[in-house]
Amino acid sequence: MTLIKKIIAAVDFSDHGEIVLRRAVALTQSSQAELHVLHVLPDLPYEGATQSDEIVTWMNQWEEEATEKLNQKILEVVNNQVEVNSEVRVGVPFRETLHYANQIDADLILIGSEGKSGISSLLLGKTAESVARNFWRPVWIERVEGPSSIQEILVPVDLSQLAHETVEEAIQWAKFFKFKLHLLHVMQMPYLPSYSLVSAERFDKSLRNIGKEHFQNFIEKLNLDGVDYEIHFREGDPVSEVMRFINEKKISLMALGSRGQTDLSPKLLGSVALDLLRHAPASILLLRPKSLDLSWLRESFNS
Numbered sequence: 001m002t003l004i005k006k007i008i009a010a011v012d013f014s015d016h017g018e019i020v021l022r023r024a025v026a027l028t029q030s031s032q033a034e035l036h037v038l039h040v041l042p043d044l045p046y047e048g049a050t051q052s053d054e055i056v057t058w059m060n061q062w063e064e065e066a067t068e069k070l071n072q073k074i075l076e077v078v079n080n081q082v083e084v085n086s087e088v089r090v091g092v093p094f095r096e097t098l099h100y101a102n103q104i105d106a107d108l109i110l111i112g113s114e115g116k117s118g119i120s121s122l123l124l125g126k127t128a129e130s131v132a133r134n135f136w137r138p139v140w141i142e143r144v145e146g147p148s149s150i151q152e153i154l155v156p157v158d159l160s161q162l163a164h165e166t167v168e169e170a171i172q173w174a175k176f177f178k179f180k181l182h183l184l185h186v187m188q189m190p191y192l193p194s195y196s197l198v199s200a201e202r203f204d205k206s207l208r209n210i211g212k213e214h215f216q217n218f219i220e221k222l223n224l225d226g227v228d229y230e231i232h233f234r235e236g237d238p239v240s241e242v243m244r245f246i247n248e249k250k251i252s253l254m255a256l257g258s259r260g261q262t263d264l265s266p267k268l269l270g271s272v273a274l275d276l277l278r279h280a281p282a283s284i285l286l287l288r289p290k291s292l293d294l295s296w297l298r299e300s301f302n303s
Contacts, residue, residue, distance in 0.1 A: 003031065003107075003172055003173065003176040004027070004031045004033045004107045004108050004176075005033050005034065005107050006033055006034045006036065006104055006105060006106045006107050006108075007024055007027060007028055007031075007033050007034065007035050007036065007106065007107065007108045007109075007110060008036045008037075008038055008097065008100065008101055008104075008106045008108070008109045008110065009021050009023075009024035009035065009036070009037045009038065009110045009111075010038050010039075010040070010093075010097050010109060010110065010111045010112075010127070010131070011037060011038070011039055011070075011073075011112070012039065012112075013039075013069060013070075013073065016112045016142075017073075017112060018073065018077055019112065019142060020110055020111065020112040020142045021037065021073070021074070021077045021078070022077060023110060023140075023142050023283075024037070024110045025077065025078055025081055025082055026149075027108075027110070027140075027177075028082045029081065029082055030176075030177055031176070031177075033107070033108075034083075034085065035082050035083070035084050035085065036084075036085045036086075036087060036100070036104060036106065037070065037074055037084055037085070037086045037087070038086075038087045038088075038089065038096075038097060038100055039066055039070045039086075039087075039088050039089075040088075040089050040090070040091060040092075040093040040096045040097060041062060041063060041066055041088065041089070041090045041091075042090075042091075042092070042093065043090060043091060043092075059090065062090075063088055063090060066088045067086070067088045070086055070088055071086055074086055087100060093127045094126075094127045094130035094131050094134070097109065097111075097127070097131055098131065098134055098135060101135060101137075106137070107137055107138070108137065108138050108139070108140060109131055109135055109137075109138075109139050109140070110139075110140045110142060111127070111128045111131055111139065111140070111141060111142070112125070112128065112141070112142050113125050113128050113141050113142070113143055113284075128141055132258075132277075132286050136288060137288060138169075138285060138286060138287050138288065139284075139285075139286040140283065140284070140285050140286075141277075141283060141284040141285075141286065142283050143281065143282060143283045143284075150177075150179065150252050150253050150283070151179060151180060151252075152179055152180040152181075152182060152249070152251055152252070152253070153170060153173065153174055153179040153180070153181055153182070153251075153253045153254070153255055153285070154182045154184060154242075154245065154246065154249075154251045154253070154254045154255070154282070155167050155170045155181065155182070155183055155184070155254070155255045156184050156185075156186065156238070156242050156254070156256075156272075156276065157183055157184065157185050157215075157218065158185070158238075158272075159185065159214055159215065159218050162257045162289065163218075163257065164218065164221065164222075165257060165289035166255060166256070166257030166287050166289065167183065167222055168222065168223075169255070169257075169287040169288075169289065170255040170285075170287065171222065171223065171224065171227055173255070173285065174227050174228075174229070175226060175227060179253070180228045180229065180230070181224075181227055181228065181229040181230075182229070182230050182231075182232060182245075182249065182251065183219065183229060183230070183231045183232065184231075184232045184233075184234065184241075184242065184245055185211070185215045185218075185231075185232070185233055185234075186234045186235070186236060186237075186238040186241040186242060187207070187208070187211040187233070187234070187235050188235075188236065188237065188238060189204060189207060189208075189235055189236075208235070211233070212233055215231070215233055219231055232245065238272045239272055239275045239276060239279075242254075242276055242280070243276075243279070243280065243281070246280060246281055246282050247281065251282050252282055252283060253282055253283045253284075253285060254276065254280055254282045254283070254284055254285070255284075255285045255286075255287055256273055256276060256277060256284060256285070256286055256287070257273075257286075257287050257288075257289060258286050258287070258288060
């Protein structure tokens with residue numbers, strides 16, 4: 001089975017860009033894919049309003065210097081571990097990244113976030129969030145804090161159809177890269193007023209049993225043959241419990257599902273998934289369910 005054929009590592013020249021590049025090399029070695037390293041220079045101010053010789057000279061020089069710097073960084077980090085195709089482009093970073101992905105038919109974009117100190121687009125970084133919103137295939141958002149070797153992947157599940165499709169995708173990743181798979185369902189117990197005629201203890205026990213039964217039914221519908229996996233059931237606030245699980249188990253990669261361009265809005269992705277996407281202390285693998293036709297999204301980035 002070939003899961004990934006072409007990987008784009010979208011990098012800058014920061015320390016974080018080097019971390020993204022190292023992760024891309026590791027994934028390329030594991031998958032025997034093609035690695036494409038992309039750096040995008042933003043347009044100079046007023047560049048579109050004039051074509052003076054001075055502006056053209058600046059742009060050419062800037063692009064040449066960036067190309068030299070990128071090739072030097074690749075030489076330092078990659079050092080003949082894998083074959084690399086390098087590319088420097090000028091424009092809006094997320095748009096140029098997606099145009100290039102469309103051009104080479106990339107299967108995965110690997111990009112960095114700003115880590116815990118970043119905010120909104122803040123907490124992902126403007127380019128990372130825009131790529132995550134608009135790419136029609138998986139996006140890997142690498143956190144600064146991530147370890148060099150990833151061995152486990154966490155998938156929070158809410159028992160929805162989207163969650164089922166996300167887990168099925170994550171299973172393929174777990175098999176392909178030999179990750180241990182953690183499936184976590186967090187049940188948020190409703191508040192029962194003190195004046196209720198129903199016994200709180202009995203009420204909680206009944207709901208807990210129903211939740212565990214539904215989770216077990218969800219698991220039984222999955223094809224987990226050949227996968228090293230564990231299932232986990234917790235109660236409480238979903239975001240807090242997922243965060244706690246990540247820290248307890250030292251999880252370095254979490255998979256989340258998304259249907260399309262608008263799914264990263266709080267309304268359509270849901271506040272839980274959006275909070276995890278922006279705040280979780282783990283790298284994020286954003287997966288697209290195969291049942292959804294995202295060709296319209298890809299067409300919007302045709303060159």
